[in-house]
Amino acid sequence: MATKKHTGQDLQLDKDQLKASIVRHLRSTLGTSEQKASPDAWWKATAAAVNEQVYERLTRTQQTHFKKDTRAIHYLSAEFLMGRLTSNNLHNLSLYKVCEEALADLGLDLTDLCEQEPDMALGNGGLGRLAACFIDSLATLNYPAVGYGIHYEHGLFRQEIQDGRQIERPDSWREYGNPWEICRPESVQEIPLYGYVETVFGDNGGLKKVWHAGRKIKGVPWDIPVVGFGGHTVNILRLWESRASEFFDWDVFNAGGYVNSQAEKAQAETISKVLYPNDETDAGKELRLIQQYFFCACSIKDIMRRYKRAHGNDFSQFAAQIAIQLNDTHPTVAIPELMRVLVDEEGLNWDSAWSICYHVFSYTNHTLLPEALEKWSVHLFEKVLPRHLEVIYEINARFLDELVEPKWPGNDAIKAKLSIIEEGAVRKVRMGNLCVIGSSKVNGVAEIHSKLVKEDLFPEFAQLWPEKMCNVTNGVTPRRWLLACNPELSALYDDAVGNTWPLALDKLREVVKSADDPQFQQKFMAIKRRNKEKLVKVIKAETGIEVSAEAIFDVQIKRLHEYKRQQLNLIHIMALYRRLLTNPDYQMHPRVFIFGSKAAPGYKLAKDIIYAINKLADRVNNDTRIQGKLKVVFMPNYRVSLAEKLIPAADVSEQISTAGYEASGTGNMKLALNGAVTIGTLDGANIEIAEEAGAENCAIFGLNVDEVKTLKARGYNPYDFYYGNSELKAVLDWFDTDYFTPGRPGELAAIKHSLLEGGDPYLTLADFHSYSEAHKLIDTWYRDPALWARKAIINSATMGKFNSDRSIQDYVDRIWKLTNCNVG
Ligand code: GPQ
DSSP: OOOOSSTTGGGOOOHHHHHHHHHHHHHHTSOOOTTTOOHHHHHHHHHHHHHHHHHHHHHHHHHHHHHHOOOEEEEEOSOEEEEOOHHHHHHHTTOHHHHHHHHHHTTOOHHHHHTTSOOEEESOSHHHHHHHHHHHHHHHTTOOEEEEEEOOSBOSOEEEEETTEEEEEOOOTTTTOOTTOEEOGGGOEEEEESOEEEEEEOTTSSEEEEEEOSEEEEEEEEEEEEEOTTSSOEEEEEEEEEEESSSOOHHHHHTTOHHHHHHHHHHHHHTTTBOOOOSSSOOOOHHHHHHHHHHHHHHHHHHHHHHHHHHTTOGGGHHHHEEEEEESSTTTTHHHHHHHIIIIITOOOHHHHHHHHHHHEEEEOOOOOGGGSOEEEHHHHHHHOHHHHHHHHHHHHHHIIIIIHHHSTTOHHHHHHHOSEEOSSSOEEEHHHHHHHHOSEEEESSHHHHHHIIIIISHHHHHHOGGGEEEOOOOBOHIIIIIITOHHHHHHHHHHHOTTTTTOGGGGGGGGGGTTOHHHHHHHHHHHHHHHHHHHHHHHHHHOOOOOTTSEEEEEESOOOGGGTHHHHHHHHHHHHHHHHHOTTOOOOOEEEEEEOOOOTTOHHHHHHHHHHHHHHHHHHTOGGGTTSEEEEEESSOOHHHHHHHGGGOSEEEEOOOTTTOSOOSHHHHHHHTTOEEEEOSOTTHHHHHHHHOGGGSEEOSOOHHHHHHHHHHOOOHHHHHHHOHHHHHHHHHTTSSSSSTTOTTTTHHHHHHHTTTOOTTOHHHHHHHHHHHHHHHHHHHTSHHHHHHHHHHHHHTOGGGBHHHHHHHHIIIIIOOOOOOOO
16 A cells, blocks of 8 residues: 555645635735735735634644544743744645745735734743744654643734833734734633632542632633644643733623723733743742742643543543653742642542653753742732642652651751752742642753753752753754755755755755765855845844944853853953054954844843943944944844844854853854854853864853853952953943043943852853953954855764753653554
């Protein structure tokens, strides 16, 4: 019997069919005509035509999953940074070319049309984008998976730059509708909050807890289909929107309380109104805890509903069927929620319920920064989730008595450290400890990070459960981050190694043998050059700044944080500028430093650094004395769709965090994959990138993790470096002047202050010299075109390990134990 090569092949469309479908949707779905349709209507009609394909495959996937009933993973994440979906869905359905041609026939350009789509920015940065890459890989590898999160009405703020300063504007990604989401009223859930707990006699004579909620909130699911590459599996991302439980409280309304009933409605809707714009800091707000509980409780109910449809009230298969991944501590409250549901509502005894929970949950840690490890005051917990606090106390008591006491008899210090409850003036619930105690596996996101999680963050837990701690190095989807964003390089790779690399990124290693081939080098660098020329236009359009594609494009794109050290890049650019001013013959290839970064609105120093970069840019870009050798560009409103334009055009990738602070990084992977050479510290995944590409193809600098620890233990004094390096001193003293802020001296002084009196907690000054030397190396390399091309090619060709498909397969093998479910 002939095997079908491609499931879903019967659905493939040709150009004319797609064209007809787009026009039909333009008329019948969008209610307009070819003559008067706006670009927005054309985009939505195109999406609607594509959705015919998506929904059919979604239905087939769901039928297959129901029939096969194998274990599924439920990825709980407060953030999914999806970006745009049009080009991604077209690529994954193998419809991109067809659609391009269909639209061309209609006189339209697909790339332009894709620009109509607002980014779905329901995340802050790396953590949210990782979740988006992971659900792409899960669908691509045909694993049954559901992503669960929050349907924020407003995603991450839109950043405007006014006189060099960041201004936050609301993001309204779905103001005019979004064609990729479907509301599912049939799966609405109701969620309790507040109230009190009553102890009553249960049917079997035992005591039973009943939570009388003070309020109820409705959770309305919105599904975003997640199309795997090849279009076989279409999973869903289910995002919960909060609504008031009853639209109108008629009694209140009739009694003249219209305003009150409206206030209730507004309060309920507030829960999913906005994404917290903090990255790696604990917001510590009541609303944030409610957000977390809201989406976890809705998701657990949804998981229960689906499980019961297949298994009724027999929970013996629950742990075998259900895996739940906690993406950082934000969804931790899912653990006591599942315990509550199993014990209070389903009547299981504690031990059975706990055994289920323990086997269902796993936790990924994404940071070692203490300020990011969430803690909630016991008082707040008691008010919002009174029953959950009781459950947490019970989990904690059993853990301390049954595990800690036998292992460390009478050791109160260890008990205090491992307890879920932090004692003190304000007692707190430690979500990290709860995660570790309630999960069967805990993973970090790069080798070094996982080692530090084990040795520094949770050493006693690692002693208790050595087999619980593991590593899964992060990855990125090569479909979005090479195939879709860099079409010319993709085509070159198709020619060189065949077109299977989007599924098997390791294939690109074959290209290493061409790294010294002048013809291949020429093609590779010509593509980079054209990508840079495209970016030159974007830079001009967005900032008015003129840059030359002849220069080295040196890119630092990531959230603004002291540990990521944009300030190190900043002071190094100032040093270069000073060198050029003091020595007009200073030898360097022209360089454009490009930044893209949002600062948390309340993070004052981060905002000052953005301001300083912009003020430096004003001065440098308009200084004719340096003959255009140096340009500085701050691209406003950094987001996924902008990353897709910056990354293919980058020559140099700045990955310069203090060693031990960047858990992994994923931008580092995307940039190297597109042929940028990394200048970086031995931190996070940089270490593994250098292993794959060869250390000689990266510019590694700075203190390593051990050296950072040693220096800190010895007592780090930034003044040693300030007085020990006259260039560094001169650069820092510049901050006190009005050189960059004419007429307003001292406006940038906070940066200098943080690096000296502030103690320079991230060792910026300690790494300055080594960073500056690494940049000299980059410059020397670049001035040898064959050498540079070789390094760029090798970087791109050796990133196979960082395919998020590999990460997902590691999760499957080490944690989730799923079997693939091929959709027929
Ligand atoms: N990360 Cl805890 C975030 O983006 N936000 C967070 O709140 C936390 C971590 C990042 C982390 O900084 C990067 O090093 C990782 O590559 C990324 O998570 C994904 O693991």
